[in-house]
Amino acid sequence: MDKIKARDRIAELREILEKANEAYYQKADPIMSDREFDTLLQELLDLEMEHDLQTPDSPSVRIGGRPTKIFPNVRHPVPMLSLDNTYSPEELDDFDRRVKKLLGHNEFNYMVELKYDGMALRLRYEDGRLTLGATRGDGATGDDITPNIRTIGDIPLKLRNNISDIVEVRGEAYMNLEDFARMNNEREEAGQQVFANPRNATAGTLKLQDPRIVAQRPIRFFAYDLLLEDAEPDMTQQQKLNRLEEIGLPVCEHRDVCETINEVHNLIEKWDQKRHSYPFETDGVVVKVNQERYRSELGQTAKAPRWAIAYKFEAEQAVSTINDITLQVGRLGTITPVAELKPVELAGTTVKRATLHNEDEIRRKDIRVGDHVLVEKAGEIIPQVVKVVTPEDEPRQAAFQMPETCPKCGSKLVKLPEEVAWRCENLECPPQVRSRIEHFASRDAMDIDGLGEQIVDQLVSEELITTFADLYELTSDQLIPLERMGEKSAHNLVQAIENSKRKPFDRVLFALGIQFVGTTVARDLASAFGSIDELIRADEEALTAVDSIGPKIAGSVRLYFSDSKNLELIERLKRHGLQLEAETTEKTSSKLAGKTFVLTGTLPTLSRKQASELIEEHGGKTTSSVSKNTDFVLAGESAGSKLEKAEKLGVAVIDENAFLEIINSQ
Numbered sequence: 001m002d003k004i005k006a007r008d009r010i011a012e013l014r015e016i017l018e019k020a021n022e023a024y025y026q027k028a029d030p031i032m033s034d035r036e037f038d039t040l041l042q043e044l045l046d047l048e049m050e051h052d053l054q055t056p057d058s059p060s061v062r063i064g065g066r067p068t069k070i071f072p073n074v075r076h077p078v079p080m081l082s083l084d085n086t087y088s089p090e091e092l093d094d095f096d097r098r099v100k101k102l103l104g105h106n107e108f109n110y111m112v113e114l115k116y117d118g119m120a121l122r123l124r125y126e127d128g129r130l131t132l133g134a135t136r137g138d139g140a141t142g143d144d145i146t147p148n149i150r151t152i153g154d155i156p157l158k159l160r161n162n163i164s165d166i167v168e169v170r171g172e173a174y175m176n177l178e179d180f181a182r183m184n185n186e187r188e189e190a191g192q193q194v195f196a197n198p199r200n201a202t203a204g205t206l207k208l209q210d211p212r213i214v215a216q217r218p219i220r221f222f223a224y225d226l227l228l229e230d231a232e233p234d235m236t237q238q239q240k241l242n243r244l245e246e247i248g249l250p251v252c253e254h255r256d257v258c259e260t261i262n263e264v265h266n267l268i269e270k271w272d273q274k275r276h277s278y279p280f281e282t283d284g285v286v287v288k289v290n291q292e293r294y295r296s297e298l299g300q301t302a303k304a305p306r307w308a309i310a311y312k313f314e315a316e317q318a319v320s321t322i323n324d325i326t327l328q329v330g331r332l333g334t335i336t337p338v339a340e341l342k343p344v345e346l347a348g349t350t351v352k353r354a355t356l357h358n359e360d361e362i363r364r365k366d367i368r369v370g371d372h373v374l375v376e377k378a379g380e381i382i383p384q385v386v387k388v389v390t391p392e393d394e395p396r397q398a399a400f401q402m403p404e405t406c407p408k409c410g411s412k413l414v415k416l417p418e419e420v421a422w423r424c425e426n427l428e429c430p431p432q433v434r435s436r437i438e439h440f441a442s443r444d445a446m447d448i449d450g451l452g453e454q455i456v457d458q459l460v461s462e463e464l465i466t467t468f469a470d471l472y473e474l475t476s477d478q479l480i481p482l483e484r485m486g487e488k489s490a491h492n493l494v495q496a497i498e499n500s501k502r503k504p505f506d507r508v509l510f511a512l513g514i515q516f517v518g519t520t521v522a523r524d525l526a527s528a529f530g531s532i533d534e535l536i537r538a539d540e541e542a543l544t545a546v547d548s549i550g551p552k553i554a555g556s557v558r559l560y561f562s563d564s565k566n567l568e569l570i571e572r573l574k575r576h577g578l579q580l581e582a583e584t585t586e587k588t589s590s591k592l593a594g595k596t597f598v599l600t601g602t603l604p605t606l607s608r609k610q611a612s613e614l615i616e617e618h619g620g621k622t623t624s625s626v627s628k629n630t631d632f633v634l635a636g637e638s639a640g641s642k643l644e645k646a647e648k649l650g651v652a653v654i655d656e657n658a659f660l661e662i663i664n665s666q
């Protein structure tokens with residue numbers, strides 16, 4: 001490439017990388033995969049070097065993005081560097097050779113750690129107390145996000161053993177995959193936008209202005225570096241990690257010292273195979289010279305230390321073809337376009353569908369039916385289309401056109417000016433009806449055991465129910481003829497529906513499925529207003545007076561209760577005896593006052609927890625072993641030695657039916 005062409009390409013690469021950096025760091029919403037970023041960055045580095053076109057403001061020199069304006073900035077006394085990356089075993093060998101050559105010996109070893117895929121944090125403890133939590137920012141200056149950091153349970157506010165006046169800790173904030181999935185489900189249920197992966201969720205959360213919201217998100221932390229006032233030159237990374245643990249900071253258990261680079265290769269191979277079994281996301285390993293003394297000798301470049309390298313695992317991507325683009329209708333009518341793919345193996349599962357998020361996203365990536373696409377597991381959970389890779393000489397089909405009507409019910413689709421998604425506003429649209437009922441029955445809502453997707457599907461298509469209020473009128477005779485439903489499971493389902501009537505008011509409120517009302521908001525509303533009638537009466541001002549409620553949620557609540565159909569539904573739930581008032585802390589009754597229960601075996605419809613909650617609500621208590629002081633043994637199927645003991649001591653043994661009769665008696 002001649003110098004003029006190189007200059008153009010460099011300008012182009014710088015612009016792309018700037019944009020990618022901004023999307024990643026400032027907006028916490030990446031526009032390309034790490035792999036793509038690294039490839040482009042490498043191309044830029046090579047071109048700048050070859051044509052001697054380096055500049056100090058090039059993204060090849062600057063680390064990451066600039067700190068954002070909304071938090072106070074804080075200078076890092078020791079810069080927070082980045083790491084050099086590689087994907088190839090050969091380059092790892094090059095790194096090993098370079099280190100040996102620079103040191104002039106091989107009297108060191110390596111500490112190998114997992115590379116946690118989250119957000120880098122700097123913590124400062126003065127006299128053993130947390131005084132600062134900051135982001136990396138551009139490496140020299142970051143955001144002071146201390147109030148947010150204080151909400152992270154893994155991070156001690158006070159060190160267990162103080163070891164120095166000033167202790168600086170570096171580490172990574174992240175989210176466990178399970179917590180991430182649970183949080184996203186809740187968001188989806190509340191009609192909020194879901195996060196693409198745990199890293200974005202972590203970065204997005206830590207940049208929020210309200211620490212109370214941060215406190216509700218499942219952020220975790222691993223420490224990986226310790227900086228002390230009086231550096232101890234003989235210290236090793238291994239000792240630092242042990243020291244971090246001793247002072248009360250969480251350190252990842254997956255770490256190992258390797259004597260040679262071959263041992264490092266073997267360890268990487270082992271960890272690569274296990275990477276999907278870790279509860280958090282990892283995108284590779286970090287190989288670090290263990291001895292502090294040699295680290296200072298090796299020093300650093302403008303961007304990264306010479307004593308460490310990140311070896312990235314191959315991204316979990318695969319190429320497939322889009323057979324069709326279909327539309328999914330959510331509980332609140334939100335339309336999500338989905339790519340129906342030619343099945344492809346990806347990270348151990350067969351992927352057949354990938355979310356395309358919304359119409360804008362399809363347009364931005366210009367995704368069309370028939371395209372070859374690069375598919376990636378985002379957060380290793382939801383497959384996504386990264387980009388189109390259809391060869392340029394291959395003819396393509398017409399651009400995707402959003403239909404004007406709902407594919408499931410034919411009503412006209414609408415799009416509100418401030419929203420990205422189209423919506424079907426027909427409340428009778430079958431998938432919406434089904435998912436409203438599924439939501440109502442789900443674990444965090446009414447927790448109706450046995451009312452899964454397939455049963456709801458049958459109940460709706462057999463026209464046995466059209467709303468969740470209809471559930472309370474179902475009889476076992478109506479259920480028995482359904483597929484995979486016997487007499488016993490029909491009876492159990494009716495009983496489980498009956499039991500759900502005792503769920504507290506805040507659960508019922510969440511179960512209604514009002515947009516933006518997730519479990520937390522439901523709890524806050526329930527305790528602020530105390531009853532559904534008060535809540536229905538509440539105006540915008542009264543609603544926004546509640547701590548966690550802003551105009552958006554308030555608007556949504558008002559809208560829900562202004563619809564006469566919803567009020568009718570609530571009246572029916574009331575008639576069926578659901579809890580539409582918050583419980584006072586007083587006991588429901590004192591029927592079991594002074595009585596001691598022991599639970600054993602599996603009860604047909606109540607879980608152990610539900611049974612002991614009921615006992616407590618009615619004034620009784622539960623203990624774990626049978627004695628002469630036990631009044632009742634509540635026994636289910638496969639009851640064991642406790643039952644024998646009860647019989648021996650002459651303690652009354654009752655089954656679930658008898659128990660429910662006692663507490664339901666007048």
Ligand code: IVH
Pocket residue numbers: 080081082083084113114115116117119120121136171172224225286304305308310
């Ligand atoms: S050591 C001089 N160890 O990777 C930098 N970093 O690309 C020393 N990271 O933002 C970093 N896991 O937040 C180190 N076990 C680990 C890590 C780790 C994740 C992140 C770190 C940094 C990025 C560097």
